Amino acid sequence: MPRPVEMTAAENAALDPLFELDAARADEIRAQRADYRNAAAAWDADLSAVEQWRQNDEAPVQGPANPGGDALPGADPTGRAFLDSIGATDVQVRFDAGDLNCGYAAQAELDTWRTLISGGCFQTAYPDWLFVAWEPGTEEFAWPLFVHEAMHWWQYQNYYPALLEADREGVPEELYDEEFETDASCRAVYLHGITRSAYADSSSPCTIDWYEGWFLDHLASLGVRVSAPTAEEFEVTTVIRP
Numbered sequence: 240m241p242r243p244v245e246m247t248a249a250e251n252a253a254l255d256p257l258f259e260l261d262a263a264r265a266d267e268i269r270a271q272r273a274d275y276r277n278a279a280a281a282w283d284a285d286l287s288a289v290e291q292w293r294q295n296d297e298a299p300v301q302g303p304a305n306p307g308g309d310a311l312p313g314a315d316p317t318g319r320a321f322l323d324s325i326g327a328t329d330v331q332v333r334f335d336a337g338d339l340n341c342g343y344a345a346q347a348e349l350d351t352w353r354t355l356i357s358g359g360c361f362q363t364a365y366p367d368w369l370f371v372a373w374e375p376g377t378e379e380f381a382w383p384l385f386v387h388e389a390m391h392w393w394q395y396q397n398y399y400p401a402l403l404e405a406d407r408e409g410v411p412e413e414l415y416d417e418e419f420e421t422d423a424s425c426r427a428v429y430l431h432g433i434t435r436s437a438y439a440d441s442s443s444p445c446t447i448d449w450y451e452g453w454f455l456d457h458l459a460s461l462g463v464r465v466s467a468p469t470a471e472e473f474e475v476t477t478v479i480r481p
Contacts (some may be wrong), residue, residue, distance in 0.1 A: 401464065
């Protein structure tokens, strides 16, 4: 049986830094593993919260009637065909000029000169409803504002986990609210045939060269996670996989 090799004090001293380095690397790996598990758990919690939110089918109380009537101009008076085309099969339009229609209410409050107004709103408290209203004389804006609000529905169906991440990480809404509105209008312009001019004088014009993923890229530039974490992101050293 071979005898163990005895090392000199100098040889032991030379190896000590290597053992310390290995111990530090092991600590780093453990920390990164914990970070990955925490990030994955947070993302899964967001997905669960979004799924629970989608189950909310509460109907809002009807507010003041839309001055422009109870139908959208054109061949799709309830917006049903358009909503079905984007997967919003459970969503309904509420022709409502009350406080739940945040876009209309805000304009009405500020409108001291009595210009004709139109406005819409998607309320996360009522995920199956869109609120739209317009005054007679602004019918040309009724369909574009409806599509804009429908795009907000789409955004929340697809971006909500990232928005929850932004909230968790303490990113102020003012750093992405304008971009959120721009994304909704540009999505309507680029994908659904609304003209840029329809939003030109609104609070949400489309003035950018938009592309799919533009808003998520903006959130990511703020340090917000926009997709599920992967183990590769948290590797201390690159792992060679087959």
